[in-house]
Amino acid sequence: MRFEVLTLFPEMIRDSFMTGITGRAAGRGLVELDTVNIRDYAVNDYGSVDDYTYGGGAGMLMMCEPVYSAFLEAKRRLGDEKTRVVFLTPSGRTFDEKTARELSGEKGLILLCGHYEGIDERVIDEIVTDPVSIGDYVLTGGELPALVVMDAVTRLIPGVLGNDDSSESESFNDGLLEYPQYTRPPLWHDREVPDILLSGDHKKIDQYRMRAARQKTKEVRPDLYEEYIKKRGIF
Numbered sequence: 205m206r207f208e209v210l211t212l213f214p215e216m217i218r219d220s221f222m223t224g225i226t227g228r229a230a231g232r233g234l235v236e237l238d239t240v241n242i243r244d245y246a247v248n249d250y251g252s253v254d255d256y257t258y259g260g261g262a263g264m265l266m267m268c269e270p271v272y273s274a275f276l277e278a279k280r281r282l283g284d285e286k287t288r289v290v291f292l293t294p295s296g297r298t299f300d301e302k303t304a305r306e307l308s309g310e311k312g313l314i315l316l317c318g319h320y321e322g323i324d325e326r327v328i329d330e331i332v333t334d335p336v337s338i339g340d341y342v343l344t345g346g347e348l349p350a351l352v353v354m355d356a357v358t359r360l361i362p363g364v365l366g367n368d369d370s371s372e373s374e375s376f377n378d379g380l381l382e383y384p385q386y387t388r389p390p391l392w393h394d395r396e397v398p399d400i401l402l403s404g405d406h407k408k409i410d411q412y413r414m415r416a417a418r419q420k421t422k423e424v425r426p427d428l429y430e431e432y433i434k435k436r437g438i439f
């Protein structure tokens with residue numbers, strides 16, 4: 205997987221992605237990260253990439269041409285292959301594990317980070333294939349959402365997580381939240397690890413974990429629990 209990120213803050217993307225598990229994945233060649241600084245394609249010597257909105261309204265809008273030129277550069281670096289272009293915007297479709305899985309099968313992805321009050325709609329219409337939101341709240345820019353998407357996609361690439369099972373068993377894989385987990389010591393602040401987990405009986409442990417996952421989902425995310433019950437025909 206190769207990520208090409210179109211951004212006004214390339215160092216924010218690089219510094220964060222190159223830290224921790226995603227950075228290690230990049231170091232091992234399982235994923236590549238490249239950034240294109242939209243400011244390098246400014247329309248004048250002052251470095252302008254934004255302008256006032258036609259029709260009035262607060263704030264500035266990113267102009268078509270700098271964004272389009274940055275996109276062409278990313279496309280050129282990807283060998284001009286047909287590549288999906290993810291635009292991070294609160295007006296996009298809500299990002300979830302299913303989308304992460306779908307995107308993780310791509311050879312390359314272009315991610316477009318907006319700033320100011322948004323981007324001229326014409327360049328969005330021309331280049332964007334997937335407008336994506338990470339939730340119903342508004343951030344100051346698309347960089348954090350791009351990092352969220354890249355992180356969720358990277359951890360699904362085979363070999364990235366130490367234990368190949370761990371991306372399978374975690375929350376959302378079968379529509380339930382993850383069951384609670386414990387490590388040593390068995391007693392901490394008067395809180396005990398459930399006996400069954402110390403029993404060594406793996407069948408019983410699996411049953412306990414399934415029950416705990418269902419219980420937790422029912423409490424914390426009744427919407428997900430409802431879905432789960434419906435899908436399995438359990439009443």
Ligand code: ADE
Nearest residue numbers: 292293294337338343349
């Ligand atoms: N840009 C600003 N807010 C955003 C959000 N919630 N999701 C994606 N991109 C954004």
